[in-house]
Amino acid sequence: MxxxxxxxxxxxxxxxxxxxxTGNTTITNDVFWxxxxxxxxxxxxxxxxxxxxxxxxxxxxxxxxxxxxxxxxxxxxxxxxxxxxxxxxxxxxxxxxxxxxxxxxxxxxxxxxxxxxxxxxxxxxxxxxxxxxxxxxxxxxxxxxxxxxxxxxxxxxxxxxxxxxxxxxxxxxxxxxxxxxxxxxxxxxxxxxxxxxxxxxxxxxxxxxxxxxxxxxxxxxxxxxxxxxxxxxxxxxxxxxxxxxxxxxxxxxxxxxxxxxxxxxxxxxxxxxxxxxxxxxxxxxxxxxxxxxxxxxxxxxxxxxxxxxxxxxxxxxxxxxxxxxxxxxxxxxxxxxxxxxxxxxxxxGKDNNYVKNGSFDADRVYIPSGNKPVQTYLTGWTFQVIKGNTIAVGSANSPVLNANNSSTDRAIVIGNKCLNIHDSIDYARKISQIITSTTYVPLTDGLYTMTAKVKSGSSLKQLYMYAKSNNETFKTDMPYSDNQWHNVVINNIQVKNGNVEVGFMAEGAAKTGCRIDDVSLVKTGELTALKTIRTSGEQASSNDYYTLNGMKIAGPQKGWNIVRKTVNGHTETSKLFIQ
Known part of the structure; x- marks a missing residue:
């Protein structure tokens, strides 16, 4: 660094x-007071x-x-x-x-x-x-x-x-x-x-x-x-x-x-x-x-x-x-x-992080765990094995879902543990968390920013971070293989109806993998603040284009498009309407 x-x-x-x-009455956790x-x-x-x-x-x-x-x-x-x-x-x-x-x-x-x-x-x-x-x-x-x-x-x-x-x-x-x-x-x-x-x-x-x-x-x-x-x-x-x-x-x-x-x-x-x-x-x-x-x-x-x-x-x-x-x-x-x-x-608070256990430190032991607690998931997160070994207690082939951060890692990421995505055979896995409004803590409609840190020493077939709300998916690829930590960001996530699913999708060959840490979802604005661009012209080819359901396309098409531009590891996301 x-x-x-x-x-x-x-x-x-x-x-x-x-x-x-300033008369501030705000309590901010996860920092030294x-x-x-x-x-x-x-x-x-x-x-x-x-x-x-x-x-x-x-x-x-x-x-x-x-x-x-x-x-x-x-x-x-x-x-x-x-x-x-x-x-x-x-x-x-x-x-x-x-x-x-x-x-x-x-x-x-x-x-x-x-x-x-x-x-x-x-x-x-x-x-x-x-x-x-x-x-x-x-x-x-x-x-x-x-x-x-x-x-x-x-x-x-x-x-x-x-x-x-x-x-x-x-x-x-x-x-x-x-x-x-x-x-x-x-x-x-x-x-x-x-x-x-x-x-x-x-x-x-x-x-x-x-x-x-x-x-x-x-x-x-x-x-x-x-x-x-x-x-x-x-x-x-x-x-x-x-x-x-x-x-x-x-x-x-x-x-x-x-x-x-x-x-x-x-x-x-x-x-x-x-x-x-x-x-x-x-x-x-x-x-x-x-x-x-x-x-x-x-x-x-x-x-x-x-x-x-x-x-x-x-x-x-x-x-x-x-x-x-x-x-x-x-x-x-x-x-x-x-x-x-x-x-x-x-x-x-206006800067509240709605993700639970985003630094993966709630679990003190390797998961799956057979004792104190008996558990096959990381606290707060759901794991879906699409392909690969089953996550199971006592199985020699089961993937381990978390890993220890080294002191070098911890100069960049927070805490002992991080999310570990890896398998001994070819695999595909989704890790997700559904965030919903409660009676006491509303997840209000608005624009949100999702951030995380990722490190991988190998190229995966597919690795991306996503947020899905109201049947609309926002995502960004994480194409890193240099074994260094990178910040990944999705801006302008449109959260509606008090519900959003955040997570990661990974697909890789045997013995490849990545680590993820410090996941956050913070409200950054109102839906009315989203700038929409109406144009009939082509946009710069350096941009990536997706349909509203998250499918990547070669270029802008008629109707609504999701446009993502990555600069120094940060992804800027906007919506584009083509007439």
Whole structure:
């Protein structure tokens, strides 16, 4: 890559997601977030709480999380994961709109805490009986409570709890802090070994110490971590993830009418609809924040993307709004959206990427997979074998659908994985994703741009990217065989009636193939903005012409034609009418 291209890539990786000076209320996922002063936000495994300012008494949002040393390393060069989980500090950021964040303080530092091999999964509660703020976190193989008179001051070591007498293991599996409407706060956590049980404990004062007052088991079943909870319109929801380590997984939930349950379905957590297409926007369940606005109540899912330790993309914090149908939560996977913290209303961002799992990092293992999960497709995508070996678990001849990106690749493409199209025999395969309007996220009529990156070291009989809507197909060939990554673009895709199919068609000889990554579909204009050219003359022979159904033709014909011109790997698409 040219030096200028590399600098542009680094700049894009560190896009500031918020801009307080312009009053921006837009949350942009899949990038590394920055504060209002332009410094990196380092906050993982934490939570957001609303407390009064210690000086003015005015309430603000305070976001606490862990700053890991490895997060700095990965941010500087996201070309491979790091194993450095060294603790730097517990950070505190302040906001009035949940979008623009200002760094306040390192409320706990490595030097003040002392030696540690693990610090994480924390939250802060105000404890009226102690008149203290309590920061509850995992510390080595125990639970540590530190306290402070202020939400932004330096928290001091207070009570180190060995959980063995409470749940049978000295540590919790995962944990977060939840504060109810009545001001009471609770620790929601899992059993330390196997995570097969979930518990709730109220945080309060006993024998002069801030501690856990009780222990109520609310779930027993398959192992679940990333334990967290929220409240929506009087009902309680406990959520968790699969045991996939640092990687993304399904989002699960239980529901109850009271804080201690019973939670239903009993011991059988449900997968949250909408999150299954990209595993919660490639995250592990982190925490939630419920905005009780003047017009509506909105629950924000605040997912942890442990990219520093998993290498699965850009950005450590991925926040998405939930919707509800008959009290059942629905996950809206958005790369960009806006929230009004006063009214509670949210809208889809103008630069939202409607493709799910476009960087193919939701799947942490090679697919097909026979365990955790048992799966024969890449999450969010459909595979059609037209010719070639069948995709099957346990078959020695089955094609592998994804591949690892090297550190060299990752200077250009994002994340660990990419789409892999290859077979040991002659093959033809279609990979597609159907994107439709939902009740909560409309796919509005308009002009859209589809982009992707492709790399191939061999010539294929056929390889193209396409988008199809309202029986009209837009496509571009990808005729590359130099084993280098190339950008491919289709402009002016006319999406109508809330439905579009995007994908790739490949046909090749045995042992040939290609890799594809970073697929996006973004709305760029309205249908009325499409320029149509009416002429009776011939056009330049350098253009490629297609019928409206995508069939390539030698030259323009009477009626409507699709005209595509490729310049430096970018395809410009327009419609031409010949009288």
């Amino acid at each position: 040219k030096k200028t291209g590399l600098l542009m890539t680094i700049a894009l990786l560190t896009i500031i997601s918020v801009n307080a000076q 920055k504060t209002t002063k332009g410094t990196p936000i380092y906050s993982q495994g934490g939570g957001i709480f609303r407390f009064p300012d210690p000086v003015t008494g005015e309430e603000h949002y305070y976001w606490y999380g862990v700053h890991y040393s490895g997060a700095e390393t990965y941010l500087a060069s996201p070309t491979g994961k790091t194993s450095n989980t060294g603790f730097a500090s517990v950070t505190c950021y302040q906001s009035d709109d949940l979008v623009n964040w200002t760094f306040v303080n390192d409320v706990i530092t490595a030097s003040s805490l002392g030696w540690s091999y693990w610090v994480g999964r924390l939250g802060v509660a105000y404890v009226p009986a102690a008149k203290k703020y309590a920061l509850v976190m995992q510390y080595n193989s125990s639970v540590l409570i530190s306290v402070c008179d202020s939400p932004t001051g330096t928290f001091k070591w207070h009570n180190n709890i060995d959980m063995t007498s409470i749940i049978g293991t000295s540590n919790t599996g995962d944990q977060t802090v939840f504060t109810d409407d009545n001001g009471k706060s609770y620790l929601v956590y899992s059993y330390g070994s196997g995570r097969s049980r979930i518990y709730l404990s109220e945080i309060g004062v006993k024998d002069g110490k801030v501690t856990l007052l009780d222990c109520q088991q609310v779930y027993k079943g398959s192992g679940r971590e990333g334990n967290c909870m929220f409240k929506y319109k009087g009902k309680y929801y406990i959520c968790a993830s699969d045991l996939y380590g640092w990687n993304a997984s399904n989002v699960y939930y239980l529901q109850a009418d009271s804080i201690y349950g019973p939670y239903t379905p009993t011991n059988n957590m449900l997968k949250m609809p909408g999150a299954d297409k990209d595993y919660g926007h490639v995250t592990q369940t982190g925490f939630f924040y419920t905005v009780k606005g003047s017009k509506q109540e909105t629950v924000i899912y605040c997912g942890d993307r442990w990219a520093d330790f998993a290498g699965n993309g850009n950005g450590y914090n991925q926040w998405c709004p939930l919707s509800f149908v008959n009290n059942a939560p629905y996950f809206n996977s958005l790369s960009q959206w806006s929230i009004n913290a006063v009214t509670g209303e949210w809208t889809v």
